[in-house]
Amino acid sequence: MSYEQFAYLYDELMKDAPYDQWVEFVKNILVKYDVHAAKLLDLACGTGELSVRFAKQGFDVTGIDLSEDMLAVAQAKAEANSVKIPFFQQNMANLEGQGQFNVIGIFCDSLNYLQTEDEVKTTFSNVHQHLRTNGVFIFDVHSIFKMTDVFLNQTFALNEEEVSYIWNSFPGEHPNSVEHELSFFVLDERTGKYDRIDELHFQRTYPINQYAHWLDAAGFEILEISADFEHLEPAPTSERIFFVAKKK
Incomplete structure (x- = not known):
């Protein structure tokens, strides 16, 4: 999959995405579960829209993405918004050497770009290793519906x-x-x-119970599973499923 030209068009494609709702969702989760969130890893950060928003909210943000071109756009965006965010090029399934964080997020259904079950399971394991004890992992995926x-x-x-x-x-x-x-x-x-x-x-994507099983196997305690930014249980026609899990 090539992002060389797509990186510069991604923001046009996603211009109506509810980025502020992702930020509010995360902030609400951290208050709800009393998580100190100084350090946040935005995994598969793309062009940095969420990274910049989190940084402007006071988070100590690190961004990681597979695409060099996406990261170039993200870096320029951070500079334009006068926030300092270190960006690194890595595949989320090969995450390593980034230290530990209070919060790790994979937002905007980015996890759905992984092509195999093994890649998802490896990503969960690597996220677990990069979380501090009681740190939280937050991600969203497309529903089967x-x-x-x-x-x-x-x-x-x-x-x-x-x-x-x-x-x-x-x-x-x-x-x-x-x-x-x-x-x-x-x-x-x-x-x-x-x-x-x-x-x-x-x-x-995969069934909700499959994601839950993989999280448990990777050493997570699931705090909640909800849908469509509402903190409510998924319904048959829910489109976006949110998982919040804590490192055991």
């Missing part, structure tokens, strides 16, 4: 003057997986013509 009833065989589109896209979603190779085929059309102001950029992205 969203994969099968919202994404599959659907087309999404944006038509604006400078950037437009067509986004088609197809069944993936594995159960509860999706391939996202994206075609961006970006205005070149020098020529007045549009450049086409094509991307293919893969996402895969």
Whole structure:
């Protein structure tokens, strides 16, 4: 999966994402479970939208992402917002050597980009090693309902003057997986013509009880499982599932 050009279009694709709700969700969790959260690791931080928001809220943030280009955008964004955030290039499934944190988050369904069960289990194990005792791990994933009833065989589109896209979603190779085929059309102001950029992205999810089993096996105590930012139990039509787990 290549992010070389996609990194600079990601914010356009995600411009309506409820980033502030993620921040409030995390803050509420930390108050609810009395977690001191000086050090926060934003794992799979992308272009740094959440990293910057957390830093501006007073967190000591570290950002990690697989994509060098995403991290370049994130670093520029941090500088523009006058916050100091160290960013490192690593695969979340190969997390190592980053010290320990009070809170580790994998937000914006980034965990769904891991392609195998082993990668998810390894990520949980590595997160456990990088958490302080009683530290919390917070992540969200797409529900099976969203994969099968919202994404599959659907087309999404944006038509604006400078950037437009067509986004088609197809069944993936594995159960509860999706391939996202994206075609961006970006205005070149020098020529007045549009450049086409094509991307293919893969996402895969699992049943809630499977994630819970893997968390338990990695040494976590599950504090809560909720849906759609509401701190309520998932329903059959919930689209985003949140997990909050504590290092035993």
